[in-house]
Amino acid sequence: MIAYPVLLISMAFFAYGNSNYNTIDIFTITVINNDLLDEENPEFARNETSIFFCDAISSKEYQNTLIIEGINIHVLETAIDLLNSLRIDAIVVINEYFSEALYKSPTHEDKLPIVDIITKDNILILAELSLIVVEIVNSISFNITGAPEAEIQSATLGGLYFDYTLFDLLIPGIIIGSLSICMSLLAIAIAKEKESRRMHRLMTTPVKRRTIITSIVITQIITAIIQFFIAVLLSQLLGTHALANVNWNVIFFIAMLYNLSSMGMGLILASFVKSARNAALISFIITFTMMMIGENYTIPGEMAGSAFIPNTYAVDAVRNIMLFGRIGWDIIGFDIIFLSLFGMTTLIIGLVSFNRKYAMT
Amino acid sequence: MWKKIKYIIETHQLRKYFGKNLKAVDGINLRIPKGTLFTLLGPNGAGKSTTISMLTTILPPTSGTAYISGFDIRKHAKKIRQIIGVCPQELSIYGNLTARENIYLIAKMHKMKKIDYKERTDELLGKMGLTDRADDKVSKYSFGMRRRVNVLMAVVHDPEIIFFDEPSTSLDPQSRRVVWDFIKEFQDKNKTIILTTHNMEEADILSNYLVIIDHGRIIANGTADELKGTLGRGDIITFKINSYMHSGDVIPRIQGLDFIDSVYTLDDKTIELRAKDGLRRISEIMETIPTRIYDLSVRRNSLEDVFLSQTGRRLRD
Ligand SMILES: Nc1ncnc2c1ncn2[C@@H]1O[C@H](COP(=O)(O)OP(=O)(O)OP(=O)(O)O)[C@@H](O)[C@H]1O
Ligand SMILES: [Mg+2]
Numbered sequence: 001m002i003a004y005p006v007l008l009i010s011m012a013f014f015a016y017g018n019s020n021y022n023t024i025d026i027f028t029i030t031v032i033n034n035d036l037l038d039e040e041n042p043e044f045a046r047n048e049t050s051i052f053f054c055d056a057i058s059s060k061e062y063q064n065t066l067i068i069e070g071i072n073i074h075v076l077e078t079a080i081d082l083l084n085s086l087r088i089d090a091i092v093v094i095n096e097y098f099s100e101a102l103y104k105s106p107t108h109e110d111k112l113p114i115v116d117i118i119t120k121d122n123i124l125i126l127a128e129l130s131l132i133v134v135e136i137v138n139s140i141s142f143n144i145t146g147a148p149e150a151e152i153q154s155a156t157l158g159g160l161y162f163d164y165t166l167f168d169l170l171i172p173g174i175i176i177g178s179l180s181i182c183m184s185l186l187a188i189a190i191a192k193e194k195e196s197r198r199m200h201r202l203m204t205t206p207v208k209r210r211t212i213i214t215s216i217v218i219t220q221i222i223t224a225i226i227q228f229f230i231a232v233l234l235s236q237l238l239g240t241h242a243l244a245n246v247n248w249n250v251i252f253f254i255a256m257l258y259n260l261s262s263m264g265m266g267l268i269l270a271s272f273v274k275s276a277r278n279a280a281l282i283s284f285i286i287t288f289t290m291m292m293i294g295e296n297y298t299i300p301g302e303m304a305g306s307a308f309i310p311n312t313y314a315v316d317a318v319r320n321i322m323l324f325g326r327i328g329w330d331i332i333g334f335d336i337i338f339l340s341l342f343g344m345t346t347l348i349i350g351l352v353s354f355n356r357k358y359a360m361t
Numbered sequence: 362m363w364k365k366i367k368y369i370i371e372t373h374q375l376r377k378y379f380g381k382n383l384k385a386v387d388g389i390n391l392r393i394p395k396g397t398l399f400t401l402l403g404p405n406g407a408g409k410s411t412t413i414s415m416l417t418t419i420l421p422p423t424s425g426t427a428y429i430s431g432f433d434i435r436k437h438a439k440k441i442r443q444i445i446g447v448c449p450q451e452l453s454i455y456g457n458l459t460a461r462e463n464i465y466l467i468a469k470m471h472k473m474k475k476i477d478y479k480e481r482t483d484e485l486l487g488k489m490g491l492t493d494r495a496d497d498k499v500s501k502y503s504f505g506m507r508r509r510v511n512v513l514m515a516v517v518h519d520p521e522i523i524f525f526d527e528p529s530t531s532l533d534p535q536s537r538r539v540v541w542d543f544i545k546e547f548q549d550k551n552k553t554i555i556l557t558t559h560n561m562e563e564a565d566i567l568s569n570y571l572v573i574i575d576h577g578r579i580i581a582n583g584t585a586d587e588l589k590g591t592l593g594r595g596d597i598i599t600f601k602i603n604s605y606m607h608s609g610d611v612i613p614r615i616q617g618l619d620f621i622d623s624v625y626t627l628d629d630k631t632i633e634l635r636a637k638d639g640l641r642r643i644s645e646i647m648e649t650i651p652t653r654i655y656d657l658s659v660r661r662n663s664l665e666d667v668f669l670s671q672t673g674r675r676l677r678d
Pocket of ligand 2: 450527
């Protein structure tokens, strides 16, 4: 069971390693470089790294994602006006100790290379920009021995604030992803019973079919709960910076709502596959497709069909709760409604098709 | 209301079609009195397991009726499940449980009391020679041991009617004997047993009554002796003749002997004949054949021959 979250994480990195974030949106940013020359310590090549940063962010590599509306042509106040009037989507501010912190200048030893990202209210742009900035800063600090990791401070003007690594953004997807595996587990478990004819043996005893299928499903729900805790534990061990006062109860609730769909789809699948092998194969394809379309591991954008996939809503809800502490009905209410309806529907279809398969009472 | 049941199992024109063309079971009529060891003998794909699946309430029939102990399999499946024990053809056991746990599982599903099933399980394990290994995981068992567990799981709740679907398939002769002895014991206790097999020796030794099934139909029925009797008594002698002769040239000569029941060819070079006291008078037969013979074998009339005479095929091929 431990293997699944690990598998998912490696899958996630694989997915990232090979894509340019798959975004369709292009957004406009302005960069403010506060990394000024230090008159007291002219021997430090300040500016150099921040200029490198500016070059990188306006390079070809990001031209499909970013339009740079000037570097150092606005002061913060005018930039915020631009942001408010929707002329730009984000402001990137390079902190004044950026270069020195990277070179660990003795006079600023305790300083961190900080980049601020500010958007109006769009946390998704914030998240995506964070990833890009982290990538650039890391590529710079990689070339400097002993350089500390960059610190990204991101905020919307509305006050939402976060401070993430790539890993943090993946956690909600990993938690939900580890539960979508339960669909496979259920389908495989039932297919195995069928294939080995143990299901038939059980069904020649006076125990009701309903009882048999319920006990198999309950076993998988318990597995799902364990999976959930493993994924959460793993994310903590690997060091997520999710909010300290995350409401885990609600996350657990969302995860279990999502699990209803997993169980339902597992039952539907089990009612027509002939062997455990097929169950494994088909459910893996379904799970993988759902994770991709449901954007478990990518920044939510306009992946076609994502609106019909429970993953989309579960991950969205968990992200909102875990990363932004947003828990209101207006934020995750629709997610909960969708997950409940989808879960109930698939579960009912699953049970009906299972009963039809074993039609005799 | 209680009514006297003449036959503990009774079917009328029982059919199961898979799709339009595959007639797995094609109109089977059975009347089995209580206490019978009843065998369904037939080659692979004859429809034996499908028949068992219908009688054990797993598979709904396409048409026809079947009553187990007076209960309709369609309407009173639950009642039937309380009085039957089923040993499926496949190994339907849990590899990660021990033999004991596997058996307990079925006992619990039949709502047996713990003191009852504990004692009974020990007794059953002893009979199958599994006591020493009873607490090992079944996945560590040999194939033969697993089959024995498979059999035990069918009988722990002491059912009135027991279905054994090829219980001894691919067992070595020794394990097969153990299983046969085990089954016989239930016969002695006046349980009704339905056995399927394509092993004619097994059918011959165990059955009180048997039907031969082929392509979903009963092609012969009776006791083993009755069935063998339909072919005439005596020994069966098979041999091949030398390459330049044809069996057609040889047969008329053999037919001339007065103690020969019948003689026929299996292929161009192979001749089979039936003769009373054939073994003792084999030299007389050989004298009539003007060529060298080889691959000579002599055996008793068997159910295999019944099948052969009914279908022109062998049971296993
Ligand atoms: N679930 C099924 N779906 C489709 N066809 C089936 C199914 N079960 C059995 N059959 C077909 O029905 C026929 C009879 O099968 P059955 O298993 O009853 O034979 P059998 O006499 O038990 O043979 P064996 O000695 O090999 O066990 C076969 O042709 C088989 O392919
Ligand atoms: Mg069979």
